[in-house]
Amino acid sequence: MSDSTVTSIWWIRRDLRLVDNEALTAAAAKGPVIPLFIHEARSDALGAAPRWRLEQSLKALALQLEHKGLRLVLRKGEALDVLRAVVSETGARAVHWGRLYDPVSRHIDADVKxxxxxxxxxxxxxxxxxxxxxMTVKTKVGDYYKVFSPFWRAIEPLGVAAPLPEPAKLLPPAAWPASENLLDWTLSSAMRRGASVLARHSTAGEAAAWAKMTRFLDERASNYKAARDQVATAGTSDLSDNLAYGEISPRSIWATGQAATASGVRGLEPFLRQVGWRDFAHHLMFHTPHMLKDNWREGWDSFPWSEDETEAKVWAWKYGRTGVDFVDAAMRELWVTGKMHNRARMVAASYLTKHMMVHWRVGERWFADQLIDFDPANNAMGWQWVAGSGPDAAPYFRVFNPDTQLQKFDPERRYFKRWVAEGQREAPETALDFYESIPKSAGLSPKAVRPQPIVGLKEGRERALAAYSSK
Ligand SMILES: Cc1cc2nc3c(=O)[nH]c(=O)nc-3n(C[C@H](O)[C@H](O)[C@H](O)COP(=O)(O)OP(=O)(O)OC[C@H]3O[C@@H](n4cnc5c(N)ncnc54)[C@H](O)[C@@H]3O)c2cc1C
Known part of the structure; x- marks a missing residue:
């Protein structure tokens, strides 16, 4: 059989796109393609919001493939079992997929291959x-990088491989294997009321990702450096959920950024550097996978963080009822949009791990359940960076003051008012959306009185520093 007639399975992982997709391109070069997404218990043990977002991404990809004359085949089960079944049903002779770097996926990849x-x-x-x-980025002595700046200095001059175009021809197989029904997977069920609220604030799929990229270049890139920390300003790309599901590739972002720079758009360097932070997080996860669950730095295991998630103060943090304006606004933005501004993530995480003295793992798990851009590497690195237990981390003794941070990054309190309804005579819809997304059993209402801070800023800071100095 000539290579051009081989039917291949494109096993879709976190690469729900057609442009710059090496696995799809390799499969299409051989002949007919069967796009297959396998919902695996081991690797897809996702929280409520990521499951919902995955459903949106799969829907968008299914439509996109339909327009190309292909189908998205959905199966549930262990990857190897499903792949073998589809091979035997279709006579496919090749399987291509995109690599992932978390320990579970790496293990599955090796076994499957x-x-x-x-x-x-x-x-x-x-x-x-x-x-x-x-595995391709190494220090001069062949080690991995533990600090971002030298990592970035090493990779930035290397340039990045040019992205691949969408395959010119995508051929369907002679016969399609059976597919499960996406809705039967009930990926949205854990979101309950929140799903319809999230849907108002997010767009999924490859076309949506490119629309955001274009908007970023046209409207935001030149002011990115100045605006990226201003929490009430739409100053960043908003691409993190699209990147998490691979609806756009970082290589495409890089190439588009370089082309825009060449045509005169200014200010892309700090943005591409942030995309570099994403690479760095994956670099760390690959070389030190323990960072997903445990303190990256030794010596933090005895730190007196509480890990009791049933404590009332943890509930107050999750539901934006700490009484600390910046933290509460941030936690409500998360409920409503499935995202949180990066500066707000840092402040909310700092308040939890320092003022409240709660383990970063509690926050990491909550974000993993609530973020539509949940990415295991970025999330663990972000939490350990704030907590001080990570490799290239903010020192623990540098405690963010949420009030000062709000004055600096939301001087007109627009962000706060956008998300916190209590105390406003006519609260905006964004703030009211919060009550639609939380369970009714939480018993919260926009008419409630703002609580006093559950941990005072001065008292919390002093307690955190005392714990740190006796560590
Ligand atoms: C406690 C904490 C938890 C986080 N959890 C996640 C997570 O689960 N998923 C996630 O994608 N990001 C996470 N981040 C990083 C960051 O907050 C988001 O990537 C950013 O807010 C996304 O907004 P944007 O797409 O507009 O980013 P832009 O500023 O436009 O940046 C472009 C892209 O670069 C990457 N990037 C930007 N900042 C970072 C960063 N600090 N670390 C790693 N990559 C970055 C993202 O992929 C982002 O989409 C976390 C940060 C903290 C402090």
Whole structure:
């Protein structure tokens, strides 16, 4: 059989796009393509909001494929079992997929590759989720990087491989294997009331990602450096959820950024540097996978953080009822949009781990459940950066003061008013949306009185510093 007639499975992981997709391109070059998404218990043990967002992404990809004359085949089960079943149902001779870098996925990849090859199939994994894969970036002595700046200095001059175009021809297989029904997977069910609120604030799919990229270049890029910390300003790209599901590739972002710079758009360097932070997080996760669950730095295991999630103060933090304006606004933005401004993430995380003395893992788990842009590497790195237990971390003794931060990054209190209804005669819809997204059993109402801070800023800071100095 000539190579041009081989039917291949494109096993879709976190690369729900057609442009710059090495796995899809390799599959399409051989002949007909079966796009297959496998919902695995092990790797897709996602929280409520990421599951909902995955459903949106799958819907968008299914439509996109339909326009190309293909189908999105959905199956639930262990990857290897499903792949073998689809191979036997269709006579496919090759499987191509994009590599992931978390320990569970790496393990699955290695097993699948070995088993399929032993079955006599062509089984290939491909790059494309990062600017540079973690195993390709090394220090002069062959080690991995533990600090961002030297990491960035090493990779920035290397440039980035040019993104691949969408395959010119996508052929369907002679017969389609059976597919499960996306709605039967009930990926939205854990969101309950929140799903319809989130839907108002997010757009999924490859076309949506490119629309955001264009808007960023046209309207935001030149002012990114100045605006990226101003929490009430739409100054950043908003691409994190699209990147989390691979609806746009970082290589495409890089190439588009370089082209825009060449045509005179200014200010892209700090933005591309942030995309570099994403690479760095994956680099750290690949080389030190323990960072997903444990303190990256030794010596933090005995720190007197509480990990009791049933405490009333943890509930107050989650529901934006700490009485600290910046923290409460941030936590409500999360409920309503499934996202939180980066500056707000830092402040909310700092208040939890320092003033409240609650373990970063409690916050990390809450974000993993609530963020539509949840990314295991970015989330763990972000939390450990704030908590002080990470490799390239803010020192623990640098305690953010949420009030000072709000004055600096929301001087007109627009962000606060956008998200916190209590005390406003005519609260905006964004602030009222919060009550639609939380469970009714929370018993919260916009007419409630703002609480006093559950941990005072001065008292909390002093307690955190005392705990740190006796660490
Ligand atoms: C406690 C904490 C938890 C976080 N959890 C996540 C998470 O689960 N998923 C996630 O994507 N980001 C996470 N971040 C990083 C950051 O807050 C978001 O990536 C950013 O807010 C996304 O907004 P944007 O797309 O407009 O970013 P832009 O400023 O436009 O940046 C472009 C892209 O660069 C990447 N990026 C930007 N900042 C960072 C950063 N600090 N670390 C790693 N990558 C970055 C993102 O992919 C982002 O989309 C976390 C940060 C903190 C402090």
């Amino acid at each position: 070995a088993a399929l090859r032993a079955d006599g199939l062509a089984a290939e994994s491909h790059a494309g989720q990062l600017l540079h894969e973690p």
